[in-house]
Amino acid sequence: MTRQEIFEQIRKKKSFLCVGLDSDINKIPRFLYDTSDPVFAFNKEIVDATHDLAVAYKPNLAFYESMGVSGWNTLEKTVNYIRYNYPDIFIIADAKRGDIGNTSHHYARAFFDALDFDAVTVAPYMGSDSVKPFLSYVGRWVILLALTSNQGANDFQFLKEDNTRLFEKVITTSQSWGDIENMMYVVGATRAEMLKDIRALAPDHFLLVPGVGAQGGSLAEVARYGMNDQCGLLVNSSRGIIFAGEGKDFAEKTRNAALQIQSEMAQLLAEKAII
């Protein structure tokens, strides 16, 4: 999917919402346990209820891998379901992969050939040859970790040499590996004020912003510091949307939660004269 196609979808839906499919089998409504694949049944309902409000879905691999072989099967079914029914939607494998070149090449095959994801999140620690194999797929994206939303981000990401912090070095160095058509960065919403510094280094890249909702980040702050004239943001919400309800009407509650965020997004896009 191209950058332009993502932007067109944002304008059409008046939304830059990414719904995180952190579909923990222990948290989904109990009555779904009667189905043959409870997590897939859950994901299907969530996607059907939000597809016109979200521009991206982001299955979080850990929640599928923790179910073993059947979890990987559920993941594949989920990706295929979205792709077949809602082909305009951007699908992100939140996998945080990254290894030596020969191995990363196989991870790229896993997410772009064996599965039909548009993008994969990649950890930068191992450097260029751990990232480049993902960039050889035309129309597919790397979303590189820069500044994450969690407390542990403070441990290493702010290490500073010659006035450049590690997350800044990740952003500047990686711009010689890919470009604005195949690379995005992860920047946590819990550090919205840092988006200003990041936009100085990467004015045109899309940013994937987790941490709004359960983790405490503010959407207005994210838009204030991070939005560019093509929006340039995909803001993720997982738990706040997918676990909005517990009963038979969970999908309706999920839709309401997504609608609330989408409405706020529409207003922010209008304020920037993007829609």
Place this chain on the structure above:
Amino acid sequence: MTRQEIFEQIRKKKSFLCVGLDSDINKIPRFLYDTSDPVFAFNKEIVDATHDLAVAYKPNLAFYESMGVSGWNTLEKTVNYIRYNYPDIFIIADAKRGDIGNTSHHYARAFFDALDFDAVTVAPYMGSDSVKPFLSYVGRWVILLALTSNQGANDFQFLKEDNTRLFEKVITTSQSWGDIENMMYVVGATRAEMLKDIRALAPDHFLLVPGVGAQGGSLAEVARYGMNDQCGLLVNSSRGIIFAGEGKDFAEKTRNAALQIQSEMAQLLAEKAII
């Protein structure tokens, strides 16, 4: 598995060899394609041919994930096969995972509950809460990336603040998260001379050392700078061992390749008076 149990196995087998099961379906002997699960058939032969020479096996997740659902099934069968037939052997998921706490908790379940690995490799970029969930499993291990064997290691791992390089900060900071009984570090053999600096910071931790063989690292150099009085090393070889042969006798050639390394290891252990 405890540190003492690993050490006992090293003494018994006169080996600190870890065999990397980077079992690329495109590189295994062609005649195995006639079996129902060619990669499992391959792994089974490799393990049977080397179990008395190796103290650890390290399936590399990318090579299984790139086969989709069936690959995850092959992985599970491989782990179970090793565990059932050779229960003393240490099994490492080379997965390079790491995410926010809630997610890492699910990755830990994936590798320690759904699958029966003893250890998982973890990327440090996201800091403490991305690593600690793995450490809550008694008898299981985190193997944290410190200094990797690839060219891309130069991009970020040497970033220096106050005379401390990133990989050094990873080693010192992480020592407050775990201890020598549940944490090891990845240090590439291609940087054997750096092992001296690393041993100054982590004298007692086990180090997992990839990069001997196809990647060009020297076993004697690794032992010279990295061995401690309980060996403290697991040296991995993947391609050099598992793809030593291509014909019907591939397992025999694999055994010969492993035997050659094990012989050298026995000598290095004897020189250090460990055996």
